[in-house]
Amino acid sequence: MSSEPIPAIRTRGLTKRFEDSTAVNAVSPEVAPREIFGLLGPNGAGKSTLIKILTTLLPPTSGQAWVAGYDVTRQPARVRRVIGYVPQMLSADGALTGYENLLVSARLYNVPRRERERRIQEALDLMSLRDAAGNLVREYSGGMIRRLEIAQSTLHRPAVLFMDEPTVGLDPVAREAVWEHVEELRRLLQTTILITTHYMDEAEHLCDRVAILDEGKIVAAGSPAQLKAQAGPAATLEEAFIHLTGSHIESGGSYRDVRRTRRTAQRLG
Amino acid sequence: MTSVVPAAPRSDWAETTRIFRFGTHVLAVTYAEVRKLRHDPLELATRAVQPTLWLVVFGKVMAHVRGLQTGNLDYLDFLTPGVLAQSALFISIFYGIAAIWERDLGVLQKYLVSPAFRSALVLGKALSAGVRGLSQAVVVFLLALAMGIALNFHLMNVLLVLVLIVIGSALFATASLIIACVVKTRERFMGIGQVLTMPLFFASNAIYPVHLMPGWLQLLARINPLTYQVDALRALMIAGGSSSFGLAVDFLVLLGVFVGLVGVAAQMYPRMVT
Numbered sequence: 396m397s398s399e400p401i402p403a404i405r406t407r408g409l410t411k412r413f414e415d416s417t418a419v420n421a422v423s424p425e426v427a428p429r430e431i432f433g434l435l436g437p438n439g440a441g442k443s444t445l446i447k448i449l450t451t452l453l454p455p456t457s458g459q460a461w462v463a464g465y466d467v468t469r470q471p472a473r474v475r476r477v478i479g480y481v482p483q484m485l486s487a488d489g490a491l492t493g494y495e496n497l498l499v500s501a502r503l504y505n506v507p508r509r510e511r512e513r514r515i516q517e518a519l520d521l522m523s524l525r526d527a528a529g530n531l532v533r534e535y536s537g538g539m540i541r542r543l544e545i546a547q548s549t550l551h552r553p554a555v556l557f558m559d560e561p562t563v564g565l566d567p568v569a570r571e572a573v574w575e576h577v578e579e580l581r582r583l584l585q586t587t588i589l590i591t592t593h594y595m596d597e598a599e600h601l602c603d604r605v606a607i608l609d610e611g612k613i614v615a616a617g618s619p620a621q622l623k624a625q626a627g628p629a630a631t632l633e634e635a636f637i638h639l640t641g642s643h644i645e646s647g648g649s650y651r652d653v654r655r656t657r658r659t660a661q662r663l664g
Numbered sequence: 665m666t667s668v669v670p671a672a673p674r675s676d677w678a679e680t681t682r683i684f685r686f687g688t689h690v691l692a693v694t695y696a697e698v699r700k701l702r703h704d705p706l707e708l709a710t711r712a713v714q715p716t717l718w719l720v721v722f723g724k725v726m727a728h729v730r731g732l733q734t735g736n737l738d739y740l741d742f743l744t745p746g747v748l749a750q751s752a753l754f755i756s757i758f759y760g761i762a763a764i765w766e767r768d769l770g771v772l773q774k775y776l777v778s779p780a781f782r783s784a785l786v787l788g789k790a791l792s793a794g795v796r797g798l799s800q801a802v803v804v805f806l807l808a809l810a811m812g813i814a815l816n817f818h819l820m821n822v823l824l825v826l827v828l829i830v831i832g833s834a835l836f837a838t839a840s841l842i843i844a845c846v847v848k849t850r851e852r853f854m855g856i857g858q859v860l861t862m863p864l865f866f867a868s869n870a871i872y873p874v875h876l877m878p879g880w881l882q883l884l885a886r887i888n889p890l891t892y893q894v895d896a897l898r899a900l901m902i903a904g905g906s907s908s909f910g911l912a913v914d915f916l917v918l919l920g921v922f923v924g925l926v927g928v929a930a931q932m933y934p935r936m937v938t
Contacts, residue, residue, distance in 0.1 A: 450777050453938050472779060480777040484770030490700040502692035503778040505685055531703060547774070 401464045403428045403555050403587035404449060409458035411444050411611075418444040420611035421458065426555075426589055426604075431581060433602035434591040437640060441611040442591035443483060446559050449589070450480045463554040476505075479548030479586075483559040487543050489533035493524055496532060497547055504551035518546035521583065522576055538569030542576055549580060556580075558590040562597060574601055595632040609640040689780040693788025698795055708796070712803040715751040719744065719807055722871075732872055736904055744813050745897035745905075746870030748804040749890060752797035752829055756836035757861050759793055760844030761853050767936050768850075776934050783930035789841060790834035790926065797833030801826060814903040821900045828900070831918050832893040836864075838925040845932035870894050874908075892917045 404426035411419040419441045426432040434442045447453035449460055451471040459466065465473040487496050497518060501511045519525045522542040532540060541561060549556060561577070562570040578601070581588055592598055598605050599619045606616040615622055619632050626635035701708060719740070726732065727739040734742035766772045775785055808815055816822075843860075847853050865871075867884040868891045874882055885891050896914035899907035907914060 447937075452773060452776060452934070475777060475779040478777065480774065482770040482773045484768070484773070486770035486774035488696060488700075488771055490703060491696060492699075492703075495696070495699050499692050499696045500774075500778070502688050502695075503775065503780040505688070505779060544774075 400428050402426060402461075403430065404432075404460070404462055404589065406449075406460040407458055409445070409448060409460055410456050411441075411448060411453065412456045417611050419448065419455075422608070422611070422613045423458075424606050424613060424616065426587060428554075428587050429581065429585055430603050431577070431588045431590070431601050433598040433605035434589065434608055435593065435595070435598050435605050435636065436591075436608035437593060440608040442608055443559055444611075445608070446480075446557050446589070446591060450478060450557055451475060476551075477554040479551070479553035479556040481541070481544045481548050481556070481558040481561060483563060483591075485540060485544075487532045487535075487540050487547065490531065492529055492531055493519070493535070493543050494528040496543060497528075497550065500547040501550050506550055514550050518550055521579065522546040523572075536569065537565050538572050541565065541569075541573050545573075545576065545580065549584060549586065552584060553586060555587045555589065558588065560591055560593075562592070562594065570597070577601060595636060599632050607636060607639050614641075615639045686781050686784050689784035690788045690791065692780070693775075693785055694791045694795065697789070697792030701796070701799075708799045711751070711755060711796075711800065714754065715747050715800060715804050716807060718747045718750065719804075719811065723747070726871075732876070734873060735906075737898075737902060738814075740811065741814050741902050741905070742873075742898070743871060744804065744808050744815075745901050746868075746894050748801060748829070748901070749832060749868075749894045749897055750865055750870050751800045751804065752833045753836050753864065753890060754861060755796045755800065756793045756833045757840050757864070758857055759789065759837040760840035760842075760847075761850055761857070763789070763841050763844045763936070764848065764850050764853060773937050776937060781930075782933055783926055786838060786841060786926050786929040786933055787834075790838045790922075791830070793833040793837030794830030797829045798826060801829045816901060816903045816905070824900050825897060828893060828896050828915075828918070831915075831922060832889070835889055835918060835922040835925060838922065838929050841929045842925065842932055845929070845936050848936065864888060864890055868894060869898075869908075889918055889921050 402425050404424065406423045406425065408421045408423060409419055410417065410421050422445065424432075424434075434445065436442050444453065448455045449462055449467060451467050451474050454468060459468070461467070462474045463477045465477065467474050488499075491499070494515065497515045498511065501515060506514055516525075519528050522545060524539060524543055524546065527535060527539060532543065535543065545558070545561075558577075562573050565573065574597070577588065580586060590597075590601065602619060604616065604618050605622065606613045607622070608614070615625065622635045622639070623630045623632055626638040630638070723740050723743045726743070729739075732739055763772065805815070840857075843856055844853055847856060863884070867881055868888045869885060870890060874885045874891065877885060892909065892914040895907050895909055896911055898905045899911060
């Protein structure tokens with residue numbers, strides 16, 4: 396009698412239609428506990444929409460999803476207690492210090508009063524931000540802001556952490572630092588992590604498994620090695636990606652998406 | 665580094681009651697706003713300019729117009745509570761812009777993904793508008809003192825004036841938040857903000873008595889919460905001032921509208937990110 400662990404994320408035919416388009420089309424990804432799972436796809440493939448559904452920000456048009464066993468449409472409040480979310484945009488408040496940002500998050504996430512200080516100090520250590528804790532966030536570098544945001548969204552020890560394009564707009568050194576900290580986080584807190592990215596090296600470096608999303612559909616899923624094998628011997632993940640999404644031509648990505656990504660990149664840079 | 669022991673999220677929850685968590689969420693949001701003011705107090709200094717102009721320039725000139733029957737009060741005495749309410753209103757009514765800005769940044773998404781009560785998020789914002797409003801009260805009190813306006817300094821009166829400012833500021837900030845949830849972009853909000861503030865101000869008893877208005881405008885003034893705020897302020901703040909509707913009515917109207925608006929805003933706030 397072996398009992399299967401509850402999947403960190405389970406979905407069934409998840410679909411989101413907007414007025415004139417289908418952003419997510421009947422996808423059913425599943426993520427195992429303590430896995431780092433990557434959602435890959437070109438701009439406008441539906442990655443952010445999928446994350447918004449799973450984090451209860453957006454209701455699905457149809458289909459179901461469970462995060463840590465809770466239904467995202469029927470038990471959104473329960474889901475919010477057990478998840479952390481690092482949006483693609485800059486969510487740390489630039490007009491506050493790093494410490495103040497963390498304190499606000501600790502209060503909103505119901506971290507008990509006597510635990511707050513200890514968890515904040517731990518998070519600052521874990522994300523290598525102790526020396527900058529008293530500075531205003533608008534003086535932080537892009538990589539530091541991302542690490543602060545990760546710290547903010549893990550103070551309450553979430554079962555599942557969602558990160559939307561965590562290294563967009565960062566230079567290579569800062570990206571490596573974010574990756575290292577994400578891995579450290581999983582090791583110490585046993586958190587399941589779902590990231591979206593369109594950087595193949597990021598997926599290859601960080602993720603145990605990836606799903607490739609194209610025009611709202613999952614066109615392939617598996618470990619980075621498996622996907623590369625599908626595209627032929629000695630293929631890179633980049634080649635696998637192009638092979639699987641079947642297009643070299645850039646498509647998708649509304650004006651609004653592009654503007655948002657550029658703004659984020661500009662602020663981080 | 666020592667290893668971090670993962671604590672079950674459940675244990676965080678068991679020990680606090682709903683009402684306690686609600687209060688913590690409200691104060692978390694207000695705390696963030698107040699800290700921002702502490703880091704950048706210049707904003708409050710610039711806010712002091714407007715009430716000064718209204719009292720020193722507009723008030724001084726209009727005081728010579730004999731046609732404005734303001735009962736037993738001098739015109740400047742009559743005007744002072746109006747200017748205080750107005751300067752608090754002008755801060756609050758643009759709160760929606762800040763909310764849209766936070767949405768564009770991603771701060772709002774982070775708030776909404778947290779387990780915080782939606783109404784607590786709204787109330788926290790509203791209370792921080794109240795704090796900003798209080799800074800205006802300090803400015804107007806000092807100004808009025810310097811201008812020799814007949815202020816009422818009974819402790820109870822001063823306290824109630826401060827309470828009124830907090831309620832009024834919070835009310836209009838919440839209304840502003842609702843508008844932001846509807847229009848969703850800063851450009852559209854700027855237009856609507858301009859269109860709203862002037863009628864709110866002019867269709868009220870802030871700078872002239874309601875009985876001087878044409879009938880249709882009197883009707884507007886009677887459904888304008890600002891009128892009730894100014895009415896109560898006038899009774900409490902000025903020596904010899906009196907309320908036309910009764911203080912109880914003023915407070916009940918303001919509180920009732922405020923609670924209603926918070927309820928509506930709590931429903932609409934999450935939709936801002938979709």
